[in-house]
Amino acid sequence: MDTLLLVLILLLVASATGVAARFLPSLPTPLVQIAFGALLAWPAIGLHVELEPEIFLLLFIAPLLFSDARRFPQREFMVLRGPILALALGLVLFTVIGVGYFIHWLLPSLALPICLALAAILSPTDAVAVAAISGRLPVPPRLMRILEGESLMNDASGLVAFKFAVAAALTGSFSLADATLDFFIISVGGLVIGAAVAWLFNIVRTRLIEHHLGEATTIQIVLLMLLLPFAAFLLAEHLGCSGILSAVAAGMVINRTDLKRESQLHTRMQAHSVWEMVEFVLNALVFLLLGFQLPEIIGGALNHSLHDVGDYEFLRLLGYVVVISLALLILRFIWIVGATGVSHQLSRWRHPDRARRFASMRVILAATLAGIRGTITLAAALSLPQLMNDGTPFPARELLIFLATGVILFTLMTGSIGLPLLLKNLDLPRDTHEFEEERRARIAGAEAAIYRIERYHHDRNLDFARDEHNEELLVAFNEISARLMTYYRQRLKLGDHDTPTPLLEATRQLERETRLEALRAERREYYKLRGRHRINDDVLRRLVREVDLAEAALTSAGGSQVKH
Secondary structure: HHHHHHHHHHHHHHHHHHHHHHOOOOOOOHHHHHHHHHHHHHOOOOOOOOHHHHHHHHHHHHHHHHHHHHHHOHHHHHOHHHHHHHHHHHHHHHEEEEEHHHHHHHOOOOOOHHHEEEEEEEHHHHHHHHHHHHHHOOOOOOHHHHHHHHHHHHHHHHHHHHHHHHHHHHHHHHHOHHHHHHHHHHHHHHHHHHHHHHHHHHHHHHHHHHHHHHHHHHHHHHHHHHHHHHHHHHHHHHOOOOOOHHHHHHHHHHHHHHOEEEOHHHHHHHHHHHHHHHHHHHHHHHHHHHHHHHHHHHHHHHHOOHHHHHHOOOOHHHHHHHHHHHHHHHHHHHHHHHHHHHHHHHHHHHOOOOHHHHHHHHHHHHHHHOOOHHHHHHHHHHOOOOOOOOEEEOOOOOHHHHHHHHHHHHHHHHHHHHHHHOOOOOOOOOOHHHHHHHHHHHHHHHHHHHHHHHHHHHHHHHHHHHHHHHHHHHHHHHHHHHHHHHHHHHHHHHHHOOOOOHHHHHHHHHHHHHHHHHHHHHHHHHHHHOOOOOOOOOHHHHHHHHHHHHHHHHHHHHOOOHHH
16 A cells, blocks of 8 residues: 555656646756655655666666657668767767776775776766756757767666676676677667567557457557567566667667558557656656655765765765766767767768868757766666675765766756756757758648549549439539649648748748637537537547547647647
8 A cells, every 4th residue: 555655646746746847947847856856755754765776777767768769760860870879889988988087086995997887877868858958948950869869879888888897896807808799799689679579569560450450459559569668678688688778679660660550540649648648757757766866865975984985074975976077078078079070071071062060169068968867877876786796895885876866966957057058049050951851741742632532533423423313412522522622732832832931931830820720619619519418428529539630730740839
């Protein structure tokens, strides 16, 4: 019963933090949730949640990364694979070595392998935190894709580096050749296992649909998809590979195969709704649980006597956190500047006539501050062993956990404050390439629709001509076809522009707003009719669903700002 009450309380608080964040727009939601969690875990209130790193990674991180990977555009991933891998692999190694030696200089009483283990803990960025903070900011699309791809891929490299640093601390030995081979096996194995699990899921889904179950299996398919990241993670971990990369690979495969299932309307809509709710709950719980750990982490660092690292005054601990966090940001800035310069030079050599413009300093600084640490860092810190191989306590374990938690909070706060300042009034160049792709797609879709209406109209007219009693129906059908053809020809006219002119954008927005106003008036009338008992609940639901589908299509296409 206590566990059940705790779960209900967490869900209630998660909902409350979402509402509170709406009234505190200047504060990022993760910080609000961490504060709520710390408040509830304070000894005066007495709520306590012990975080098991393995369970935490399975229940929270695996589905969240799966969901992010399922949405990540694969074409952009392939185009940006160079910058993404440079951050996910190169920057992680650069951070582990650079920050590890810096921590050893800062705290010379700590052995170098332990310092490298802490640097590995701090190396991965957090996809959830980055998305939560940058979601409402004018981030350049290319930069946002790179940051998302980095946070999806660098968890595995950071955790593998952490594993070998801890092993070196426990055994006193380290082999670069063994570490490289194991990293390859763990990473590639995780990707292959995740892809295989997703492939099997797609076979099951196809069989269910082919057996004439179709949309009736929507709930079963969505449930299987919810279980998919857990299956991918558990199988990979059981086989000694990266469960994180397995979940990411499964999400990418599902993203690719979903492109071939255009007819499953109900499955798509229900899956979208379910995953939207799951993501909100898990995102909130992740930061709530982080807040729940704060009182115990602070108390452990302040009260535990560790003679080999000196005094534990609170200000000294905070100083360590600030200095290590700044070292992380400086190394990230150096790496990004160097990688950007190399990429720019290569682009000039390969395509001198259309080389990409060098990134502005504001964008580089934004990319630096976007290196926010989060849940992976906390889970890795809490998974530090309690004892060495000889049975003695693991050196400075409480200090390492405190420093990792402090860096999480520091990067969250600097990102929350610095990113809005850097990105404020940022002049984002208009993405004419994407606009041109959308324009061509709209024209092709309208032409396909017109062609299909003409063919369907011709075929049905032949059917009506065989039956002399269908004259009135034939007239109505001709009017319907003419009306639809007029609609699609208007869309062709709107899409027949070479450049995204302000008039065209204003026209499309006005069209969306007008149609939305009409749909909402239609829905209000349905509810009024139900209130007067002119229609029953089944009719109301059926009519409202039609309007909801039309409105969802309009709002997702244009993001209209029309108020209800």
